[in-house]
Amino acid sequence: MKDLDLTLDYMENARFNYVYGTAVARMEASIFSTLEKLCISMIYHKFVLREGPRTRYMTVQQLSGFIRMMFKITDPRINHRIVKTISDDPNCVDPKFHPDRHCTLNSFIKMLAIYFSNDLDRRMRFAFSVYDEDGYGFMNRETVMRYIDAFFTGDDEDEIFEMRADMLELLFQKFDKDKDLLISFEEYCDTVRKQPELLEFLGTVFPSKNDLDVVGLCCNLHTH
Structure with missing residues (x-):
């Protein structure tokens, strides 16, 4: 060629x-x-x-x-x-x-x-695989909190801790449909299909x- x-x-x-x-x-x-x-x-x-x-x-x-x-x-x-x-x-x-x-x-x-x-399904699979650090097909509270930690910074440790805890609870209320303290891939997809803006809910994955x-x-x- x-x-x-x-x-x-x-x-x-x-x-x-x-x-x-x-x-x-x-x-x-x-x-x-x-x-x-x-x-x-x-x-x-x-x-x-x-x-x-x-x-x-x-x-x-x-x-x-x-x-x-x-x-x-x-x-x-x-x-x-x-x-x-x-x-x-x-x-x-x-x-x-x-x-x-x-x-x-x-x-x-x-x-x-x-x-x-x-393709939203393809983008969801990729984003979730990035967030799912352990590759289990679900995310527990510790995994989610590791990402949330980067959302809030400052000198007031008590205030930062409270904001992180509130964000964690808010996300699990949104995604954890069966209340088992885990966000599964299926739960993530169900939520994102209804609200596509939550595709990157733990941080920017796509340019x-x-x-x-x-x-x-x-x-x-x-x-x-």
């Missing part, structure tokens, strides 16, 4: 087309076209090149920086959870790959597909439309 990036020489473009063209052809169906996936692959490839010519994968540090700088998701806990959720690729069998250190191309494209999707537009322009995602 025609060279996508004129900053790369002929040999590097040929190598990109061979490695990433084959990878894209093997990917499952996506909201992105083949050309869009190749353009995303070029962005991914540029990150990989920064780690040296023998590197195969984007690092989790690079992924975290991308999410922080491009998507403005700066909360350390949520940024870390997004990176961990995204970089866990069970389909990668390369012995050099480790999800605590790397992010595959497939995972990177899936992340962008989630962010550019308007703004303006930030998506910038990433879409950089990746040539014209149809999105």
Whole structure:
């Protein structure tokens, strides 16, 4: 195919087309076209090149920086959870790959597909998986409180403690339908379908439309 990036020489473009063209052809169906996936692959490839010519994968540090700088998701806990959720690729069998250190191309494209999707069910699954730190399919009061802690800061410890406690009770009244002191995925989805503005009730997971537009322009995602 025609060279996508004129900053790369002929040999590097040929190598990109061979490695990433084959990878894209093997990917499952996506909201992105083949050309869009190749353009995303070029962005991914540029990150990989920064780690040296023998590197195969984007690092989790690079992924975290991308999410922080491009998507403005700066909360350390949520940024870390997004990176961990995204970089866990069970389909990668390369012995050099480790999800605590790397992010595959497939995972990177899936992340962008989630962010550019308007499918509420898909967005709910992703947001809940980010909040659900233990992966149990539900969140207890301790898990929810860890996120609430970041909502309130100040010098008056008693006032801060009271506001955090009030927020915790308010959220469980809203989401915990069966009053078992747990917020299940089903309860979360039921509440968010009625009030979509509660999708990110424990902190920002998704970028703004303006930030998506910038990433879409950089990746040539014209149809999105």
